[in-house]
Amino acid sequence: MFDAIAFRYDALNHLLSMGVDRSWRRKVVRRVHAAKPATILDLATGTGDLAIMLARKCPQSAVTGIDLSEQMLAIGRQKVSQAGLEQRITLMQGDAENLPAEDNSFDAVTVAFGVRNFEDIARGVAEIHRILHPGGIVCVLEFGMPRNKIFGTLYRFYFHRILPAVGRMLSHDKSAYTYLPQSVDEFPYGEKFRGMLLQAGFTDCRITNLWSGIAQIYYGRKQA
Numbered sequence: 001m002f003d004a005i006a007f008r009y010d011a012l013n014h015l016l017s018m019g020v021d022r023s024w025r026r027k028v029v030r031r032v033h034a035a036k037p038a039t040i041l042d043l044a045t046g047t048g049d050l051a052i053m054l055a056r057k058c059p060q061s062a063v064t065g066i067d068l069s070e071q072m073l074a075i076g077r078q079k080v081s082q083a084g085l086e087q088r089i090t091l092m093q094g095d096a097e098n099l100p101a102e103d104n105s106f107d108a109v110t111v112a113f114g115v116r117n118f119e120d121i122a123r124g125v126a127e128i129h130r131i132l133h134p135g136g137i138v139c140v141l142e143f144g145m146p147r148n149k150i151f152g153t154l155y156r157f158y159f160h161r162i163l164p165a166v167g168r169m170l171s172h173d174k175s176a177y178t179y180l181p182q183s184v185d186e187f188p189y190g191e192k193f194r195g196m197l198l199q200a201g202f203t204d205c206r207i208t209n210l211w212s213g214i215a216q217i218y219y220g221r222k223q224a
Contacts, residue, residue, distance in 0.1 A: 020211070021113075024112075024141055024210055024215055024217070025049065025050050025053055025112055025141065026053065027141075027208070027210070027217060028050065028110055028112065028139050028141050028217060029050070029053045029054055029057045029058075030057075031137075031139050031217070031219060032054060032057075032058065032108050032110060032137070032139055033057050033058050035107070035108055035137050036058075036060065037058065037061050037106075037107030037108035037136070037137075038060065038061060038062065038107050039061065039062050039064070039105070039106045039107050039108070040054055040058065040061050040062070040063045040064070040106065040107065040108045040109070040110065041063075041064050041065075041066065041099075041101070041105075041106045041108070041109045041110070041131065042054065042063060042064070042065045042066070042109075042110045042111075042112075043066055043067075043096045043099075043109060043110070043111045043114060043124075043128070044066075044067055044068075044096060044111055044112070044113070044114020044115070044117060045065030045066060045067045045072075045073075045076060045091060045114075046067055046069070046072045046076065046112075046114070047072050047073075047075045047076040047079060048065055048073075048075075048076030048077075048079050048080055048089070048091060049079075049112075050110055050112045051063050051065040051076070051080070051089050051091070052079060052080060052083055052085060052089065054110065055083075055085050055088045055089050056083075056085075059088075061088075061107075061108075062088060062090075063088060063089045063090070064089075064090045064091075064092065064106075065089065065090070065091040065092070066091075066092055066093070066094040066096065066099070066100075067091070067093065067094070068093065068094070068095060068096075069093075070093055073091045073092070073093060076091050077091055096111075096114070096118055096124045096127060096128075097118060097119065097120055097123045097124045097127055098127070099127045099128075099130075099131055101131045102131070103130055103131065104131070104132065104133045104134065105131045105132075105133070106131055106132055106133065106136060107132075107133050107135075107136045107137075108132075108136060108137050108138070108139070109128045109131070109132060109136070109137075109138045109139070110138075110139050110140070110141075111128075111138075111139075111140045111141070111142070112140075112141040112142075113141060113142060113143065114142075115140055115142050115187070115193075116142055116143065116183045116184060116186070116187035117183060121187075121188070121193075121196065122196055122199070122200070125196050125197060125200045126200050128200070129200045129201050129202060129222055132222040133222070134222055134223065134224045135221065135222060135223075135224035136221070136222045137219065137220065137221050137222075138197070138202065138218075138219070138220045138221075138222075139217065139218070139219055140193075140217070140218040140219075141215060141216075141217050142187065142189065142193070142215065142216060142218070143184045143187065143189070143214065143215050144184075144187075144189035144190060144209075144213050144214065144215055144216050145184070145189065145213060145214075146211075146212045146213045146214055147209075147212060147213045148212050148213075151212055155214065159181050159184070160181045163180070163181065164180070164181060189216060190207065190213075190216065191207075193216075193218060194206075194207055194218060197218060197220040198220075201222065201223065202220030202221060202222060203220065203221050203222075203223050204219070204220065204221045205218070205219065205220040206218070206219045206220075207219075
């Protein structure tokens with residue numbers, strides 16, 4: 001499915017989120033930059049937007065991006081080349097639930113709008129914990145649902161009716177933007193996902209709500 005929509009993925013994301021997804025990613029980048037990591041793994045990297053932002057903001061860091069979709073990665077590699085960051089960013093195909101990395105390999109792990117796509121979220125979180133250095137951090141950006149009832153009702157109408165229709169029309173893929181709201185509905189956002197981080201062994205787990213809960217940034221640290 002992601003291979004099929006790869007060529008329009010970036011444009012659709014920015015259009016359907018009215019561009020706010022960029023500002024949310026910048027918040028993740030600032031959080032990671034403060035930790036001064038030497039090595040960063042960006043999971044579900046897609047076409048590499050977050051990986052490129054991380055490499056630019058963290059010039060001391062080597063960035064690796066992993067994704068299942070080879071078509072998304074192909075577009076990402078073009079973007080990395082255009083940005084002149086081939087020496088700083090490596091994009092490779094891989095499964096977040098069976099990462100091709102040794103224990104204690106990275107100082108920071110990021111995931112932007114990808115955790116909900118893990119087939120087994122708990123296993124994916126456990127893999128993130130495994131490959132982090134002691135003291136390393138995880139920073140996850142993911143969709144949720146607004147807490148405010150009026151805003152929540154309007155948002156659900158947009159998210160379940162308008163967004164899928166526009167997405168299908170522009171991407172020419174019937175399943176992709178029907179899948180999006182379904183995957184968000186099924187994701188254990190908020191305290192449930194924070195609990196999964198804690199259960200995997202992370203400490204100092206925190207949640208930052210964005211736009212009244214449309215999205216959240218989850219932060220955790222592997223005990224040193």
